[in-house]
Amino acid sequence: MDARGSKTDFNFADWTRIWAQSSVDLAVFALTPRGIVASWNPGSTLIYQYETEEIVGCHYSELFPPEARDPQTFEAEFEGAQARGSYAIEGWRRRKDGSHFWASVVTTAIHDAEGSLAGFLKVVRDETEKRQAHDAVIESERNFRLLVQGVTDYAIFMLSPEGKVSSWNQGAERIKGYTAEQILGSHFSRFYVPDDVVSGVPEKALSTAASEGRFEAEGWRVRRDGTRFRAHVVIDAIKDEAGTLIGFAKITRDVTERREAQRTLEQTQAALFQSQKMEAIGKLTGGVAHDFNNVLQVLRGNLELINARQPRDEWLTTRLFNALEAVDRGAKLASQLLAFGRRQALRPVPVNLGDMIRSTDDLLRRALGETISVETVVSGDLWNAMVDTHQLENVLLNLAINARDAMPDGGTLTLELSNAMLDDGYVRPLSDVPAGQYVMLGVTDTGTGMKPEVLERAFDPFFTTKPEGAGSGLGLSMAYGFVKQSGGHIRIYSELDHGTTVRIYLPNSSAEAYEPVKRASAKLMGGPETVLVVEDDAKVQTTVIEMLSGLGYSVLRADNADQALVVLGSGVHIDLLFTDVVMPGSLKSPEMARQALELQPHLKVLFTSGYTQNAIVHAGRLDEGVELLSKPYSRAELASKIRHVLGSPGQMLAQPSAISEAQRHGTVTTLEIIVVEDNQSAREAVCELLLMLGHHVVQAETATQAFAEMAQRRFNVLMTDINLPDMSGLDVAQQASSFCPGLSVIFASGEPVANDETRAFAWFQLLKPYTFDDLQTVLQKVMDEANGRPAVDTQ
Known part of the structure; x- marks a missing residue:
C-alpha cells in the first residue's frame, strides 16, 4: 500500500528494539554467545555511564568490579539462562568512573529459528537505594541484637502472648542465672516467689500490660540457685500493624543493692539524727550535772561534819541519815546524767565477763526476787572485753530491774555472753561503730515487751512508761551513754507480749584479764600531811577544808590555778594537790598539775569533779596515771582515796570529832x-x-x-x-x-x-x-x- 494508506507491519523484534531504545530506567543490551556486548540502549548509558561506541565490542566482564571478574562469576549467568531460559541474580556492578552499584540482573538466552544459541539479552536495574535500605535494616537489627545481648545490667527478653520466654540476653543470664537453652520456652512465672505465683501476680502483670500497654512494679524474684533478689520490672505489650498482640517485651533490673543503699541511707540519717540529739542533750546534762554535784558535795560534806561532831541523838541521827540518803539519790541521778551524756571518767580494763556475771549472780537474784529465775549462758573460748567493770555492773543491774518490772507475774531473765563479729555491712549505717571483734552481752526477759513507738524512744533520757515516781527514765539512756563511751554498741529487740532483748557489744581485748584487788573494810584513816585544796566554789572549798582538817591534815587553799602555783612556788612543802578539774581562767587544771610537779616532783595529785569536761578523760577513758574522786563524795571516800593516792595507810581516827576540837583550840588569832x-x-x-x-x-x-x-x-x-x-x-x-x-x-x-x-x-x-x-x-x-x-x- 502507498504511504498514505498502507499499514506497516512491525514484527516482534522491532517492538523489542523500540522498547529497549526508549527505556531509560533499565539497562537493556545484547551479548554474543561469548559475552561480547552487541547492543547498548540509553538506559545502559545512564546506569553504566558508557557510551555505545565505548562499550560495544567489549566483553561483559568490563561491567564487573575487578574482584568479581572471575569467569565463573558471569558464566554462571550464561549457564543458568541456557538451562532455564532466563536467569535472575543480584550483585555488585561497576560504572565507568569506577563506582559500584547494586544491580538486579535478568539474563535471557536468545535462539535463532533453528534453535541455536544466538546470544543473550541482559536487563539490568540499579537497586542501590533498595540495597542500602535493606542493609540499613539488617545493620539496625544486628546492632539492636548486639545491644540487647551486650546489656548485662538489665534482663531483656521477649515473651509470647501466653507468657513463654522467646528470647534471652546476657543480662538475663547474669541476673537470673539461666542460660538461653535452659529457659527458652519456659513460662516466666518461674522467676516469681511462690507466694506471688499462688496469688496470681504474673498473670495480673501480663493482663495489665495487655490492656494498658505497660506494667511496672517492684518485687522479690528468684534466681536459678534459689536465692532472692529485689527486681524492678517493666513489661510492654508488642502489637502488629493491625493492633493484634504478638507478645511482650520484659525488662528486669536487680535493684537489691539500690534498695539496700536506700535503706542504709535512711538508717544512717536516723542514726545521725539520734546521735546529734543525744550529743546535744549530753552537753546539757553534763553542765547540769557539774553544778548539781557541787551542790550535793556541799550538802554531803556539811551533813557528815555535823554527824561527826554532834552527840548521838536518835532523832537527829535519823534526820541526818534521811538527808544523806537523799543526797545519795541525787548523786545517783547526776551519775546517770553523766553516763547518758558520755561524760563519765571511765577506767576500762581487760576483763572476763563470764567471771564478772557469775560474781553478780547473788546480787541479781536479790534484786529480781523469787518469782524470776536467772539463766546464764556463756560461750566457750570467750574473749576478754575492755570495759569499766564497776559501771558495767551498774548497767547490768539497771537492765535487770527493768526486766523485773516487765515481768510482774514472774518469768525468766537470761544472760548470754558470746564472741561477736560486726562486719562492714552491719556497721555501715552506724557512723560511730567500727567493724571488728566484740564481746556480746545479751539480757533477755520474757516480759510484756515494747510497742514500736516505745521502742523507738527507749534510749531517750527521762522517757518512761512506768507510773509517776516509779522510775527516772534514765536506766536505758545511762546504759546507752556508757556503752557508746566505752566504744561499743547497744541494740534493743522487743515484741509486744513476747519479751525484750538488750544486746551490748563491747570491744574485745587480747590482754590478760584484770584481777580486782579485794580490800578488807577499814576504819576511817587520816594523816598529818599537807594538802593544797584548789577549788573555785567557795562553799565547796570551805566544806572540803573542814573535812580534811577533821582528818588531821594541814590544809592550804587556792581559788584558782594561778594562786595554786604561787603557793607551790613559795617553797612550802606540800604532799597532796587536791584540785577541781573544771576551773576558771586560761590555765586549766591538768596543765597546772603538770607545772606543780615540776616545782615539787614529790607531789601527789588527786583530781575531783562533778564533770570532767574531757580535761582528763579522752576517748571515753580516764587518762593513764590520773587519780579522780568524783563529786559528791563522802568523808569515808575522801579519806580512803587520799590514803590510796599518798600510798600509805595513814593514822586511824577512832574519834574524829576529838581531833577537830583539838585543832579548834590550837587555832591562832588574826595578826x-x-x-x-x-x-x-x-x-x-x-x-x-x-x-x-x-x-x-x-x-x-x-x-x-x-x-x-x-x-x-x-x-x-x-x-x-x-x-x-x-x-x-x-x-x-x-x-x-x-x-x-x-x-x-x-x-x-x-x-x-x-x-x-x-x-x-x-x-x-x-x-x-x-x-x-x-x-x-x-x-x-x-x-x-x-x-x-x-x-x-x-x-
Whole structure:
C-alpha cells in the first residue's frame, strides 16, 4: 500500500528494539554467545555511564568490579539462562568512573529459528537505594541484637502472648542465672516467689500490660540457685500493624543493692539524727550535772561534819541519815546524767565477763526476787572485753530491774555472753561503730515487751512508761551513754507480749584479764600531811577544808590555778594537790598539775569533779596515771582515796570529832603582818599562805616601802628577808621596833641569823625553804609572845 494508506507491519523484534531504545530506567543490551556486548540502549548509558561506541565490542566482564571478574562469576549467568531460559541474580556492578552499584540482573538466552544459541539479552536495574535500605535494616537489627545481648545490667527478653520466654540476653543470664537453652520456652512465672505465683501476680502483670500497654512494679524474684533478689520490672505489650498482640517485651533490673543503699541511707540519717540529739542533750546534762554535784558535795560534806561532831541523838541521827540518803539519790541521778551524756571518767580494763556475771549472780537474784529465775549462758573460748567493770555492773543491774518490772507475774531473765563479729555491712549505717571483734552481752526477759513507738524512744533520757515516781527514765539512756563511751554498741529487740532483748557489744581485748584487788573494810584513816585544796566554789572549798582538817591534815587553799602555783612556788612543802578539774581562767587544771610537779616532783595529785569536761578523760577513758574522786563524795571516800593516792595507810581516827576540837583550840588569832621580800614570787607565795591562815597581810618589796606602810598603820609582825636591795633586814627590824612597840620580827632567810642579845624586840627565825608546819609553828610562837608567854627563838 502507498504511504498514505498502507499499514506497516512491525514484527516482534522491532517492538523489542523500540522498547529497549526508549527505556531509560533499565539497562537493556545484547551479548554474543561469548559475552561480547552487541547492543547498548540509553538506559545502559545512564546506569553504566558508557557510551555505545565505548562499550560495544567489549566483553561483559568490563561491567564487573575487578574482584568479581572471575569467569565463573558471569558464566554462571550464561549457564543458568541456557538451562532455564532466563536467569535472575543480584550483585555488585561497576560504572565507568569506577563506582559500584547494586544491580538486579535478568539474563535471557536468545535462539535463532533453528534453535541455536544466538546470544543473550541482559536487563539490568540499579537497586542501590533498595540495597542500602535493606542493609540499613539488617545493620539496625544486628546492632539492636548486639545491644540487647551486650546489656548485662538489665534482663531483656521477649515473651509470647501466653507468657513463654522467646528470647534471652546476657543480662538475663547474669541476673537470673539461666542460660538461653535452659529457659527458652519456659513460662516466666518461674522467676516469681511462690507466694506471688499462688496469688496470681504474673498473670495480673501480663493482663495489665495487655490492656494498658505497660506494667511496672517492684518485687522479690528468684534466681536459678534459689536465692532472692529485689527486681524492678517493666513489661510492654508488642502489637502488629493491625493492633493484634504478638507478645511482650520484659525488662528486669536487680535493684537489691539500690534498695539496700536506700535503706542504709535512711538508717544512717536516723542514726545521725539520734546521735546529734543525744550529743546535744549530753552537753546539757553534763553542765547540769557539774553544778548539781557541787551542790550535793556541799550538802554531803556539811551533813557528815555535823554527824561527826554532834552527840548521838536518835532523832537527829535519823534526820541526818534521811538527808544523806537523799543526797545519795541525787548523786545517783547526776551519775546517770553523766553516763547518758558520755561524760563519765571511765577506767576500762581487760576483763572476763563470764567471771564478772557469775560474781553478780547473788546480787541479781536479790534484786529480781523469787518469782524470776536467772539463766546464764556463756560461750566457750570467750574473749576478754575492755570495759569499766564497776559501771558495767551498774548497767547490768539497771537492765535487770527493768526486766523485773516487765515481768510482774514472774518469768525468766537470761544472760548470754558470746564472741561477736560486726562486719562492714552491719556497721555501715552506724557512723560511730567500727567493724571488728566484740564481746556480746545479751539480757533477755520474757516480759510484756515494747510497742514500736516505745521502742523507738527507749534510749531517750527521762522517757518512761512506768507510773509517776516509779522510775527516772534514765536506766536505758545511762546504759546507752556508757556503752557508746566505752566504744561499743547497744541494740534493743522487743515484741509486744513476747519479751525484750538488750544486746551490748563491747570491744574485745587480747590482754590478760584484770584481777580486782579485794580490800578488807577499814576504819576511817587520816594523816598529818599537807594538802593544797584548789577549788573555785567557795562553799565547796570551805566544806572540803573542814573535812580534811577533821582528818588531821594541814590544809592550804587556792581559788584558782594561778594562786595554786604561787603557793607551790613559795617553797612550802606540800604532799597532796587536791584540785577541781573544771576551773576558771586560761590555765586549766591538768596543765597546772603538770607545772606543780615540776616545782615539787614529790607531789601527789588527786583530781575531783562533778564533770570532767574531757580535761582528763579522752576517748571515753580516764587518762593513764590520773587519780579522780568524783563529786559528791563522802568523808569515808575522801579519806580512803587520799590514803590510796599518798600510798600509805595513814593514822586511824577512832574519834574524829576529838581531833577537830583539838585543832579548834590550837587555832591562832588574826595578826597584822607586813612582809618585806624583794623576790616577787616568794613574797606572793608567803602572803597567800598567811591569808589562808586568816591573817591580814601587806606586801613590801623594799625597806623604804615597808617604812611607808608602817607609818600609816600598826602591825603585830614584821616578816622580812635579810638581804634587801636598799637595807639589811636586820636594820629594818631594828628601826621598825623603835616606832612600833611590841612588834615581833620573823627573819625568813636561807641563812641562819646570828644571836644578838642587844636586840630589844622579840624575833624568830624561819629558814628557807620552810614547810607549812614550820610557818604555823613560828606564828604560834608569835601568838604565845603576844599572850604573855615569851618564846624568843635564839636559834
